[in-house]
Amino acid sequence: TQLLEQSPQFLSIQEGENLTVYCNSSSVFSSLQWYRQEPGEGPVLLVTVVTGGEVKKLKRLTFQFGDARKDSSLHITAAQPGDTGLYLCAATSYGKLTFGQGTILTVHP
Amino acid sequence: NAGVTQTPKFRVLKTGQSMTLLCAQDMNHEYMYWYRQDPGMGLRLIHYSVGEGTTAKGEVPDGYNVSRLKKQNFLLGLESAAPSQTSVYFCAVKTPRDRGLLFSGANVLTFGAGSRLTVL
Numbered sequence: 001t002q003l004l005e006q007s008p009q010f011l012s013i014q015e016g017e018n019l020t021v022y023c024n025s026s027s028v029f030s031s032l033q034w035y036r037q038e039p040g041e042g043p044v045l046l047v048t049v050v051t052g053g054e055v056k057k058l059k060r061l062t063f064q065f066g067d068a069r070k071d072s073s074l075h076i077t078a079a080q081p082g083d084t085g086l087y088l089c090a091a092t093s094y095g096k097l098t099f100g101q102g103t104i105l106t107v108h109p
Numbered sequence: 110n111a112g113v114t115q116t117p118k119f120r121v122l123k124t125g126q127s128m129t130l131l132c133a134q135d136m137n138h139e140y141m142y143w144y145r146q147d148p149g150m151g152l153r154l155i156h157y158s159v160g161e162g163t164t165a166k167g168e169v170p171d172g173y174n175v176s177r178l179k180k181q182n183f184l185l186g187l188e189s190a191a192p193s194q195t196s197v198y199f200c201a202v203k204t205p206r207d208r209g210l211l212f213s214g215a216n217v218l219t220f221g222a223g224s225r226l227t228v229l
Contacts, residue, residue: 004151041223042201045218088151090152090218097218099151
């Protein structure tokens with residue numbers, strides 16, 4: 001069974017702070033996605049990374065895929081209340097998609 | 110969540126009752142999925158379909174049945190609901206985002222808004 005461990009599970013910070021969410025596994029993945037989910041809605045794709053060591057930036061969000069393609073991180077700079085939500089990583093291995101358990105981020109004004 | 114519509118959004122059932130959740134897509138994609146989401150457990154795959162007339166079991170299929178009679182629709186059924194099936198259910202459609210991803214094997218999903226089911 002492929003497992004994706006996300007940490008931390010909960011994160012409560014003040015507006016303007018930086019944060020990093022991690023997604024780790026012992027398995028090698030062909031690709032990894034990060035999704036963001038708001039209450040009452042389905043997850044929405046933020047980014048897909050496919051190459052080991054790849055770094056992608058989406059405004060204040062920076063995503064990195066580990067060199068060995070076993071882990072990933074999401075870094076948010078100067079967090080804003082609008083960043084509040086559930087962040088999910090999801091990775092593909094041999095055609096099977098596995099989700100992490102999610103990180104609930106709350107950014108206080 | 111444009112393109113993937115789930116009905117109903119909310120439903121309360123008594124133990125033993127049956128019901129069907131409907132997922133409809135207007136994107137003409139082949140792959141459709143049903144997930145359940147429970148606190149602290151992420152999204153778990155119930156059943157999926159790789160095309161019209163086909164279905165397959167996912168990670169947690171027990172107690173559920175599915176049908177894909179039309180390409181646009183993927184139905185999830187509960188024949189005899191149990192309290193353990195209280196959850197939020199999401200339908201998803203596999204939607205490659207760009208040409209590069211088509212050859213990368215990346216499974217990119219577009220989700221519906223979810224259906225919250227409570228079984229008493």
